[in-house]
Amino acid sequence: MLLNLCIKDYALIDNVSISFGPGLNILTGETGAGKSIIIDAINLIIGERAYTDFIRTGKQNASVEAVFEYEDDAVDEILKEYGIEPEDNTLIITREINAQGRSISRLNGKMVPVSALKRVGKLIVDIHGQHEHQSLLDSKNHMRILDLLGDEDISKCKAEVNRLYKKYCQIQKQINELEKRHLEFSREQDRLRYELDELEKAQLKPDEDISLQEDKKILENAEKIYGALEFAYNALYQGFEDLSVIDGLSKIIDSLEKIVGIYAPVESITESLKNILYELEDISSSLRNLRDSIDFDGSKLDLLNKRLELLDRLKSKYNKSLPELIDYKAQIAAELDNAFNVTEEIDELKTMLYNIESELGKSANELHKKRHRVANHLEESIAKELKDLAMKNVKFKVDIRVKNSPNGIDLNGEKVSVTENGIDEVEFLISTNPGEPLKPLAKIISGGESSRIMLALKSIIAKVDNISCLIFDEIDTGIGGRTAQAVGEKLSKIARNHQILCVTHSPQIASIGDYHYLIKKESKGEHTSTKVYCIEGEDRINELARMLGGAEITKNTITHAQEMLNMAKKLKKG
Template sequence: MLTGLAIRNVVLIEALDLSFGRGLGVLTGETGAGKSILLDSLGLVLGDRADGGLIRAGADEASVTATFEFAQLPAALGAALAEAEISVETGEPLIIRRRLRAEAGNAVGSRAFVNDQPVSVALLRELARSLVELHGQHDDRGLVNARGHRALLDRYARAEASDVAAAWERWRAAETALTAARDRLAAAAAEQDLLVAHLAELALLAPEVGEEDELAGQRAAMQKGERLSGDLAELQHLWTGSDSALASLRSASRRLDRIAHEHPLLTEALEALDRAVIEASEAEDKLGRAAEALSHDPMLLDRIETRLFDLRAAGRKHGCTVDELPARMIEMRAALDRIEGGEAAIADLDRAAQDAGLDYRAKAESLSVARAEAARRLDAAVAAELAPLKLDAARFRTAVVRQPEDRWGPHGVDAAEFLISTNPGADFAPLAKIASGGELSRFILALKVALAEEGGAATVIFDEIDRGVGGAVASAIGERLARLAEGGQLLAVTHSPQVAARGTAHYLIAKSSEGTVTRTSVRQLDGAGRQEEIARMLSGAEITPEARAQAERLLEQA
């Protein structure tokens, strides 16, 4: 609820600090005293448009700070704050500040803060729905806004709308899965012939992982052998045959072996020659093996090059490397398997979607029945409140209308709106289209009383709900306002002494002038001050003893 309001340099208010509590707080004062300034100031922290005319003459800037406190943070308010990454601990106040600054020309700068964190004005408007419900001459929030009527009716009906929302989500998810599966199957079926052709082509090619590198190595070796074939042939000719160098070494070794015992040096020479023969024999062996390894078969080389070309062409065709071709074949087989088994899977998904749809419809129909029954009870409850509020000729109706299927949603299959007719024979129309602001406020009061605790903001404000009425009607309004304020907070700007006498707190708004400076002030009245103010409201400019006595009786009756 609203516990504090600090106003600086707004119109006629230079500096004002107000504290509010639970129950019914009434604000009174003479016409033109500045009651609208308080509401305009509160409107700033609730996200109303910045207006340079609100800055007090002679001041550069104006500011309004509102403090709200909660035993438990409302769920919608907590969600909005969490989304804005603003943390409010249990028991911690929520402080909203709005600052206006006059700029060049007629421009006005505006900044907003929630618990000292800069925020957008749009966030203030979102928070306002959970903070303050204002009903006045130009009410376009709270109960007047048809967008909230369905949720209010559901709470009044004690209906589990969340079950319908959960069923809707399951149905949408099932339909989405079915549509996606059908799209995938249609796309795959359109490519089925191409998949079969590609898979047959790759199966005939039979690519293997690592095959490209192996073939490339073989081709490189053959190409090198082709290039070295002349040298190798000449070396082999020099190294083999009876007149080759190796044959000469062996012949020399045999001859030296016959005379090596004749001298130690000959023995050493034989040993060196034997080593040369061994090394030369190894060279001969390696030359032979090299010639064999580097031998090239033109026909084999052509087959290798053709295979490499086919493999690489297939890789380019399927957008992958040659080594990835076997995996691509597996993917193609899986896609064909999905096509073959796709119809069965779609049948299962279709059954699941139909079951989810039936479940949603059943829950939505049950909710519709609960709404229709609650609408009848609410209509009767509001009708019982109209006569005491001098709305005898008026009629109230809760319209629950089934929507076309394309407008069904987590809320169910109905639209709901509160309608009224203020004159006999007149058509029912939305609350917002009532011409008389006083009638609208009293209708809202009747609806609030009927709904009791079924939702609304933490703080409710009625602006001159008693305009144009008096006597028994004003007493009825005061009694209902007091009843609504029990256990909560309700503020009423009033001209009615019967309403003012019902307040648990009474604030007097007054205007004073000093020379050319006019100021508006607000102070909370004590018991004697309340009696005097209510007497003024009863008698006018001159307060009579009779008015004071009547004021005392009103306070005692309250």
């Protein structure tokens, strides 16, 4: 609901603040007074193009600010996208334009792109008349409106279609990913098999290259190692020309044992020497074994070098260490094993997809039938509304199409496109004259005729439409008398659940309003400006009398105006 509209230095307006009320708000005034300026200002607020021509002559800037009250949670989501915290379902939209053509837009005081205003505007205001901002002209909204009219019957069916469609897409995605992996694997399969065969034949062992390097070092220095071990062993055990170390130590121990009984201090020394002797005997035995293990076979060194060359070549080829090569071999083997499992998994998923597709097709077809039933009822209701508005020759139809697609689901032997909303494309069509073909709503004549057609539609869908503020611009063009009265009654009916702003020249429509605003062009010297007054009582009677009789207000027109207001009160109470 539009609570307040402030306009400054815009067209003929110096500075105007208008507080609108709930229900039906009527805007009247003489031709050229500036009624359209108010609607243009609201269009500016909801993201329509800004022109520097709108800036008041002699001023550098023009600004419009609107305060809205809303209930649609989608507005909160948009605000959060731009880092704006919602404030008690109140929204302040500001738009400024300067003489250089720059436009500044704000939501609750924070600067945002004009696209943000457009997104929010579609949720809070619907303008019908010579303007593009009409939700009903956008075919994207037609399915949503039709489904809302179907109440719980359609919403349950639609929820089931949505659930199955998501599952269908999820399985299809899994199949596509697995098939992609399988295709990539097929291209690499020969290479992987060759690599696995090569690595398996190599019979790799952890840290083998390190131990082979140690063996190579020993074989290359066999003579040197053998000589050192031989010398050490002989020195300890065999001796050369003199006694060996072990024989010499044995003689020392024998000599000391002879005096242990008479000279106690040597007892501990003797025991220590015995322990040393035992260790030297073990050491000499180890040296002998090591010496005897030294291999002088040159062919073994050749085999070892060849093995090392193989390992180095594999490490260089794959750019991996030996442990990494062993892990890579296991990885390749696993990939080759999984290839067979992937094929089986794809087959299982395709079976699941077939079953889900069948369920989805049945649910989507059921939703399709339900929409047709709701569409038939809507067409009948709109026909009645149009007849009341003296537009009995206007034909309205809900076009529900099913689009074929080679990538769609199978339905009765045909491939049809499907989305989370089912298989349907919905569009409202209209023919305004006998013999003319049905056309999209966006193609109908703009102005009063368009407004009345939209009024007929709004009369039916108002209960499910969550756009709280509706604006009808000069809805009375080309009508009068009983038809104008019917338009006013329908506006009043819709205004029970929506706020309506209606620009009109019809006294029948104006009299039924809950609030009445008079737009006047006033001049002081060479300065002319548009003013807006909320009128009631005698002022309102006089304005209705002017609308009835033209420039001259007579006793009869005043009496007639009063009667119209009295009739309007009775109508609202009824």
